[in-house]
Structures are given as C-alpha cells and as structure tokens.
Amino acid sequence: MNELTEYYILLDHADGILLMISFVIRFLLPLLAFLVIFRCAKSLFADLPEGETWGWLEDGEGTRYPLSHFENTVGRAGSADVTIPDPLAAPTHAVLIRSGKGVWRLRPLRAKNAVFLNGEQIRGPVELMPGDEVTFAATDLVFRPLNEEEERDQALNRRKPGGVWRAWLTLLLLTEFQLLTAAAHWIAAAEKLDPAIPLAFGALIAGEWFYYFFMRILRRRGFEIEILVFFLTTVGTSVIATSVPGDLYKSTLFFVAGLAAFLILGWFLRDLERIRHLRIPLAVGGLLMLAVNLLIAGSTNGARNWISVAGFTLQPSEFVKVCFVFAGAATLDKLFARKNLYWFVAFSAACVVALALMSDFGTAAVFFVAYLVIAFLRSGDVATVILSLSGAGLAGVLAVAAKPYIAGRFSTWLHAWDYASSGGYQQTRTMMAAANGGLFGLGAGSGSLYKVFAADTDMVFGMVCEELGLLVALSAVAAFAIMAAFVIRSARTARSSFYVIGASGALAVLLFQIALNVLGAFDILPFTGVTFPFLSKGGSSLLSCWCLMAFIKAADTRQNASFTVKLPASYRRAVRTRELEDYIDEQMKKGGSTHA
Numbered sequence: 001m002n003e004l005t006e007y008y009i010l011l012d013h014a015d016g017i018l019l020m021i022s023f024v025i026r027f028l029l030p031l032l033a034f035l036v037i038f039r040c041a042k043s044l045f046a047d048l049p050e051g052e053t054w055g056w057l058e059d060g061e062g063t064r065y066p067l068s069h070f071e072n073t074v075g076r077a078g079s080a081d082v083t084i085p086d087p088l089a090a091p092t093h094a095v096l097i098r099s100g101k102g103v104w105r106l107r108p109l110r111a112k113n114a115v116f117l118n119g120e121q122i123r124g125p126v127e128l129m130p131g132d133e134v135t136f137a138a139t140d141l142v143f144r145p146l147n148e149e150e151e152r153d154q155a156l157n158r159r160k161p162g163g164v165w166r167a168w169l170t171l172l173l174l175t176e177f178q179l180l181t182a183a184a185h186w187i188a189a190a191e192k193l194d195p196a197i198p199l200a201f202g203a204l205i206a207g208e209w210f211y212y213f214f215m216r217i218l219r220r221r222g223f224e225i226e227i228l229v230f231f232l233t234t235v236g237t238s239v240i241a242t243s244v245p246g247d248l249y250k251s252t253l254f255f256v257a258g259l260a261a262f263l264i265l266g267w268f269l270r271d272l273e274r275i276r277h278l279r280i281p282l283a284v285g286g287l288l289m290l291a292v293n294l295l296i297a298g299s300t301n302g303a304r305n306w307i308s309v310a311g312f313t314l315q316p317s318e319f320v321k322v323c324f325v326f327a328g329a330a331t332l333d334k335l336f337a338r339k340n341l342y343w344f345v346a347f348s349a350a351c352v353v354a355l356a357l358m359s360d361f362g363t364a365a366v367f368f369v370a371y372l373v374i375a376f377l378r379s380g381d382v383a384t385v386i387l388s389l390s391g392a393g394l395a396g397v398l399a400v401a402a403k404p405y406i407a408g409r410f411s412t413w414l415h416a417w418d419y420a421s422s423g424g425y426q427q428t429r430t431m432m433a434a435a436n437g438g439l440f441g442l443g444a445g446s447g448s449l450y451k452v453f454a455a456d457t458d459m460v461f462g463m464v465c466e467e468l469g470l471l472v473a474l475s476a477v478a479a480f481a482i483m484a485a486f487v488i489r490s491a492r493t494a495r496s497s498f499y500v501i502g503a504s505g506a507l508a509v510l511l512f513q514i515a516l517n518v519l520g521a522f523d524i525l526p527f528t529g530v531t532f533p534f535l536s537k538g539g540s541s542l543l544s545c546w547c548l549m550a551f552i553k554a555a556d557t558r559q560n561a562s563f564t565v566k567l568p569a570s571y572r573r574a575v576r577t578r579e580l581e582d583y584i585d586e587q588m589k590k591g592g593s594t595h596a
Contacts (some may be wrong), residue, residue, distance in 0.1 A: 022187045025180045026440045030471035032177040036170060036231055037475050040224040041482045043165035049493040049557060050158055054098055055145040057082060057134070065141070070098045070495045073109075074136055088137035089113075096128070100271050100566065104145055113137075138229060151568045158559035160221050163313065167223040171212055174227060175205055178234050181444050181468075185241050187518030188445030194245035200237050203252045204230070205261055215563065222561025225486075225553050228479040229546070232534035235476055239463055240537050242445050243456040247537065250312070254539035258546030263474040265322075265550040266564040272496055279327050283347055286323030289316040290354040297358070305360045317355060317363050318544035321509055324351060324367060325551055327376040329502035341378055348375075366512050373508040377501045416523040427523045430462030434470065434522075441469030456537040458529045461518045476535060477518070483552055493557045495565070503555035506548040514583060 009582060054065040057074075065082045072081040076090035084339045085095075094108045094115050107125040108115040115122055116135035128134070132143045146154070182201040186193050189500040233255060240251050268274060293316045297307045306313055328344055348371040355364035416424030416431075433449035436442065447466040449455045455463050464473040487503045494500045510533045517532040531538060533545045556562040 013145040018187050022184060022443050025184045026443050026469070028180055029177060029184075029444075030440060030469055030475070032173055032180070033231070033472045033475040036174050036177065036227065037478050037482070039165050039173070040228050040479075040517075043162060043167070043170070044224045044482065044486045045489070046164060047159055047161060047558065051493045052154060052158075052324050052495070052557075052560070053146065054151075055104070055143065058144055059139070059141055061172075064144075067096060067098075068493075070100075071497055072096045084136060084139045084141075086137050086139040089139065090137075092135050093364075099273055101273075102145070104143070106134060143247035148568075150244045154569055155559065161558045161561045162221045162223070163317075167221070167227065170210065170227055171223070171230075174208070174231055174234070176534040177231070178205055181234065181238050184444035184446075185238070188443060194241075194248075196245050196248035197241045200241065200248040200252050201234075204234060204237060204255065207256065211259065220560055220563050222556055222558055225483060225549065225556065228483065229534065229549055232479055233478055233542070235464060235468065235472065236460075236537070237533045238444050238468065239456050239460055239535060242447060242463070242467060242536065243450040250539055251537070251542070251559070251571060254542045258543045260466045261543060262550050262553075263547045263563070265547050266553055266562075269499075269502075269550060269554045270566045272498060275326075275498060279330075279506065282323045286320040286327070287350055287354075289320055289323075290351065292316065294354060294357060305358050305363070307357075312539065315538065315540040317358075318362060318540040319547075320351060320546040321367070321370075321544050324348075324370065325374075325505040325509065325548065325583075327504055328371070328378075328505055329498045329551070330378055341375065344371075344375065344378065362516060362530040365516070365528065366509055366530060367516040369512045370505050370508040372458070374501055374505045377504055413526045416521060424523070426454065426459055427521060427527060430455075430459045430521045431523070434462045434465035437466035437469055439470050441465070441467050441472065454529070456525070457531050458517065458536075459521045459534045460536045462521050464535060476532075477514060479505075480514060480533075483507065484511060487552060490555050490557050494555055495557065499554045500571060502551035509548060510545070 412423035554564040
C-alpha cells in the first residue's frame with residue numbers, strides 16, 4: 001500500500017467521523033434548544049407574581065386600603081386599585097401617584113369629582129404628607145405611606161427568583177448549543193471556514209457570560225428573558241454564518257451595541273420622572289428620522305427605507321419602533337386625559353403615513369397593530385379601536401389603487417404554487433426547503449435556501465427549518481410566546497402603567513412581525529417582507545429588538561429580577577449588613593479572626 005492510498009483511506013476515515021459527528025449534532029441541537037426554552041419557562045412561572053404595598057388609606061373604623069402600585073386609581077368601581085364603598089364617588093374618582101423618590105401626589109380625574117385635602121377642595125395635583133386627611137366625595141380617609149423600615153422589610157421578605165432553576169446551568173446548556181452550532185458550520189465548510197464564524201460565536205458566548213456575572217455582582221437573579229434573547233441571537237448568527245459569513249463582523253458589533261443599548265435603556269426606565277421628560281423628545285426624534293429617510297433614502301427593492309451612514313446601511317424605521325413604544329406608553333396621570341390620546345393618534349398616523357410613502361407597507365402594518373394595542377390599553381375604548389380599523393380599511397383600499405403591485409401580491413396569496421416561477425417563487429422554495437429539513441434539519445451550513453433572494457431576512461423561518469430543523473424553529477417562536485405569557489401574568493403587579501403598556505406595545509411589534517414573517521413565507525398570509533426579530537439578518541433590526549426587550553424586562557416585577565427596577569437604598573444597606581453579620585458568624589464558628 002503506497003503513501004497516496006494510505007492518505008485517501010485516512011481522509012475517508014476522517015470524513016466518516018465528521019459525518020457521524022454532524023449527524024449527532026443534528027439531534028442534539030433540538031434537545032438543547034428544548035431544555036433551554038423549558039428551563040426558562042419553568043423558572044419564569046415557578047413563582048406566583050408577588051404584589052408590593054407602598055402605603056395605605058385608612059378610614060375611621062381601622063379599615064386599610066393598600067396602595068399596591070406607584071400609580072393607583074381611587075373610586076367606587078371594582079376595577080379601581082382602591083375601591084371605596086361610596087355611591088357618591090365616581091367609578092374612577094382620583095389618582096394617587098408615587099415618584100421614584102417616594103413623593104406622593106393626589107389629583108382628581110375630573111373637575112366635577114369632589115376631592116378635599118385636609119378640608120380644602122383641590123382642583124389639580126397636590127403633594128401628600130403622612131397623616132393627611134383626604135376626602136373622596138363623602139368618604140374620609142387618612143394617608144399613610146410606607147416608611148423606610150417597612151419598605152426595607154418588604155423587599156427583604158419577598159421571594160427571590162432562580163432558587164430552583166439555576167440560571168447558570170441554563171446558560172451552560174445554551175453555551176453547548178452555541179458550540180455545537182459553530183462546530184456544525186465548521187464541518188459543513190470543510191477547509192473553507194470563514195474566521196468570522198468562530199469569532200462571532202465566541203463573542204456571543206463571551207458577551208452572555210459577561211452579562212451574567214456583571215448582573216450577579218449587582219445582586220440580580222432573574223436572567224430568563226435575556227437567555228431567551230441570547231438563544232434567538234444564536235439562531236440568527238447561524239443564519240448569517242450560512243448566507244453571508246463576512247457580515248458576521250458587523251453583526252457582532254451590532255450585538256455588542258444592542259446589549260449595551262438594552263442596559264442603558266433599562267437604566268433610563270428606572271425613573272418615571274425621567275421617562276415623562278423623554279417621551280416628547282423621542283417622539284419628535286422618531287418623526288425626524290422618518291422625515292430624513294423620506295428625503296435622502298434611495299429606492300431598494302421598491303421601498304425607500306434604507307440609508308447609508310459611515311459605511312453602514314441602516315433602516316431608520318427600526319429605531320422609530322423604539323421611539324413609538326416609548327412615546328405611546330403613558331403613565332397613569334396621562335391615561336385619562338383625552339388630549340393625550342389624540343396626540344398619540346396624530347403621532348401614530350404620521351408614522352404610518354410616512355412608512356406608506358416609503359412603500360414599506362409591511363412595517364406600516366406592524367406600527368398600526370402596535371398603535372391599536374397601545375390605544376386600547378390607554379383608553380379602554382373599543383370605539384376608538386373600531387374607528388381606527390375603519391380608517392385603516394379605507395387607507396388600504398386607497399393604497400391598493402395607488403400601488404398596483406400590492407394587488408399583485410394579493411393575487412398570489414394562497415396560490416403560490418400556481419405562480420411558482422414568478423410571484424410565488426420565494427414562498428414555494430421556502431416551503432420545499434422547510435419540508436426538506438424535517439424535524440431535525442440538514443445541519444447548520446448545509447442548506448441551499450440561502451441562495452434564494454431575501455432568504456436570510458424575509459424567508460428566514462424556512463431557512464432555519466431547513467438547516468436546524470422545525471423543532472429549533474418552533475423553539476424560537478416559543479421563546480416569544482413565553483415572554484408574552486409572562487408579561488400578561490405580571491401585568492397586575494407592575495409598579496406603573498408605563499411598564500405594562502410599554503411591554504405590551506413592544507410585544508405587539510415583535511409578535512405581529514413574527515406572524516407576518518412566518519405565515520407570509522408559507523403563503524398563509526400575504527407576503528409583506530418584514531423580518532423575524534433576532535433571526536433575520538440586519539444590524540438595525542437586531543439593535544432595535546434589543547431595545548424593545550428593555551420594555552419587556554421592565555415588566556418583570558420579581559424581587560431582584562429586573563435591573564430596570566430600582567431597589568430601595570435601605571434594602572441595599574440591609575443586605576450589606578446581613579452579609580457582614582453572616583461573615584462574622586462564620587469566622588466565629590471557625591474560631592478565626594473577624595478582622596479580614
């Protein structure tokens with residue numbers, strides 16, 4: 001046997017081993033994805049939402065009405081946060097609002113609602129002091145805010161998350177998923193592996209563990225939302241590694257920028273006063289971005305939604321989504337003022353019209369659905385929603401008349417196979433690729449759908465199905481479903497209406513995008529060309545999605561879980577004192593010195 005023959009035998013043997021490893025990885029990836037999703041879901045829903053009490057209203061007979069939020073409605077309606085048995089009171093008579101610094105203010109909701117403070121009728125917001133007597137219609141109550149000691153004890157006695165389902169173990173399983181995905185790309189690429197692939201996966205692993213240890217230093221314990229997002233980002237990284245590996249350098253930069261933006265925005269969301277001051281500037285900034293886009297953007301694939309800045313191609317509408325949710329989410333003192341709702345309606349209409357002028361009708365639909373959710377939560381008025389839907393229907397008819405190619409898309413809808421070589425080309429190829437991938441996929445980097453135009457953006461769900469399998473693709477959808485269920489579950493214990501509306505608005509944007517992307521790619525809904533959050537290639541989309549996650553994180557009311565929730569200073573001092581006492585006790589038991 002000559003040396004050349006031995007070389008080919010060894011080569012065949014090595015190829016066989018790699019083929020076997022690739023085969024095993026295909027089955028391990030869905031298992032690891034399921035474990036990550038399952039552990040995050042179990043940890044999020046392991047504990048019942050715990051409410052907080054920030055003060056009381058007491059009557060003369062000793063009955064105490066708890067103030068369970070930073071913002072509380074008072075009235076005779078059962079839906080009010082403080083329900084008083086007074087037939088003379090309005091269903092929602094007044095509001096009590098606590099600032100982040102512990103200052104309480106009282107305001108009647110309408111001029112005709114009689115509210116007295118220490119015997120004098122008030123017409124606008126007034127500051128409350130401990131022991132003040134407040135009269136709502138014919139009901140006299142005494143205001144008792146939570147003092148510093150009570151606030152500290154409440155925080156210390158609340159249950160901490162992550163006690164059973166350890167976050168570090170879930171993160172370790174995710175790291176294994178990432179390493180195996182990178183290995184699958186290496187095997188598929190043979191000797192042509194782009195160095196950007198191991199760099200991107202390495203940066204992702206380093207970033208998530210840095211975030212975990214950084215948050216643990218800050219004594220934060222809830223990481224389920226972030227782990228779900230890291231999982232989604234991993235799947236998106238695999239998509240880019242197959243389609244355009246060279247873009248992974250930019251994608252990694254946007255990942256780091258997105259994680260930083262998530263932290264910065266979360267810090268801003270800690271202070272409701274700061275939020276009130278930023279709402280108008282951000283709304284104006286969003287409109288300016290759309291205006292600049294209209295003025296300077298060139299047409300790309302029929303839409304004018306991309307601009308070039310310093311070598312980067314950006315999509316301003318992605319950043320406007322963040323401004324839209326921020327401006328739309330209102331604190332309780334703004335919810336009952338009709339003029340504020342009208343202002344939001346006008347702002348929403350301006351955004352949707354600007355997107356329509358750019359011919360970006362898919363994104364315009366996403367904005368409109370987010371508007372419906374936010375408008376309903378702000379007003380509770382079904383008539384407003386019906387009127388908006390009627391206006392949207394009329395606008396849709398006009399758009400079809402003005403843009404004939406939109407009608408062409410509707411003619412293809414549900415008949416993609418009849419137009420397999422023309423209007424239904426992308427959808428039919430996506431369906432074939434998904435069927436070819438089956439439950440476990442062909443392996444990361446081993447698909448062929450990426451050769452079809454916009455496969456890594458508009459048809460990305462089919463690309464994930466082909467390479468990683470239907471089970472992993474459905475795990476990505478399940479991650480968003482879990483977040484949505486958690487936000488709904490946590491809404492009643494949220495500190496502020498801003499957090500509830502902000503998280504709901506962010507979810508409306510993300511979930512409707514997923515519906516349009518997945519169902520459009522499989523010809524169940526008209527094809528609109530919107531992205532799948534985190535999975536689709538695009539730095540602007542990745543950055544905006546990380547920002548939207550800050551609103552969802554702010555809805556996490558569990559103790560020490562959300563960095564967007566500021567812990568009481570008295571609690572932090574008590575924790576440090578308790579840790580010092582535990583250390584001294586441990587040293588005394590060992591017979592050692594306490595002067596370490």
